[in-house]
Amino acid sequence: xxxxxxxxxxxxxxxxxxxxxxxxxxxxxxxxxxxxxxxxxxxxxxxxxxxxxxxxxxxxxxxxxxxxxxxxxxxxxxxxxxxxxxxxxxxxxxxxxxxxxxxxxxxxxxxxx
Amino acid sequence: xxxxxxxxxxxxxxxxxxxxxxxxxxxxxxxxxxxxxxxxxxxxxxxxxxxxxxxxxxxxxxxxxxxxxxxxxxxxxxxxxxxxxxxxxxxxxxxxxxxxxxxxxxxxxxxxx
Numbered sequence: 001x002x003x004x005x006x007x008x009x010x011x012x013x014x015x016x017x018x019x020x021x022x023x024x025x026x027x028x029x030x031x032x033x034x035x036x037x038x039x040x041x042x043x044x045x046x047x048x049x050x051x052x053x054x055x056x057x058x059x060x061x062x063x064x065x066x067x068x069x070x071x072x073x074x075x076x077x078x079x080x081x082x083x084x085x086x087x088x089x090x091x092x093x094x095x096x097x098x099x100x101x102x103x104x105x106x107x108x109x110x111x112x113x
Numbered sequence: 114x115x116x117x118x119x120x121x122x123x124x125x126x127x128x129x130x131x132x133x134x135x136x137x138x139x140x141x142x143x144x145x146x147x148x149x150x151x152x153x154x155x156x157x158x159x160x161x162x163x164x165x166x167x168x169x170x171x172x173x174x175x176x177x178x179x180x181x182x183x184x185x186x187x188x189x190x191x192x193x194x195x196x197x198x199x200x201x202x203x204x205x206x207x208x209x210x211x212x213x214x215x216x217x218x219x220x221x222x223x224x225x226x
Contacts, residue, residue, distance in 0.1 A: 033213075041218065043156070100144065100146070104156045106154060107154070
């Protein structure tokens with residue numbers, strides 16, 4: 001299994017509070033991604049990174065920010081959580097060689113009350 | 114917007130039977146991938162087929178791609194109870210960013226012993 005660790009795995013928070021999810025990899029892969037998974041929508045890309053301090057927006061980036069200060073860590077921040085951000089968040093990594101094959105973490109389930 | 118759409122949404126079969134899932138997409142692609150997700154877990158890459166390939170095999174998996182119809186199928190032969198999972202197609206569209214895959218909503222497969 002690819003070395004990807006997401007933390008926390010479960011979090012319950014209240015509307016308006018900031019939340020940070022962390023993705024840590026031990027594979028030294030260049031590309032890292034944050035997806036959210038919701039019933040009826042499948043997986044949707046939030047943000048991705050193609051190198052340290054290089055990030056870009058995905059399909060559903062509003063309300064989210066990311067940072068990547070080290071190759072191994074990719075942080076997803078919800079500055080002010082809303083109930084619509086209740087979801088399961090997946091981090092994924094890619095080495096950019098295997099034509100975009102992604103390796104996924106186990107997910108972080110976030111509930112915003 | 115959703116690129117890949119799987120069909121059927123849910124499929125229930127007996128152990129030993131074959132399972133076929135279909136995926137349709139909208140734009141030109143570089144490759145198409147299939148992933149499996151067991152309940153409560155992250156996605157696992159199964160197989161990748163490039164746009165210039167028509168068929169690919171991996172163990173009990175057979176994938177076909179018809180770029181003229183913008184569709185793909187995943188066949189699992191001699192299914193087992195352990196194949197119970199959700200299956201997603203993901204496309205890497207032409208001109209898209211590295212690894213910026215677009216996922217369908219998935220087919221939920223249930224294999225009964």
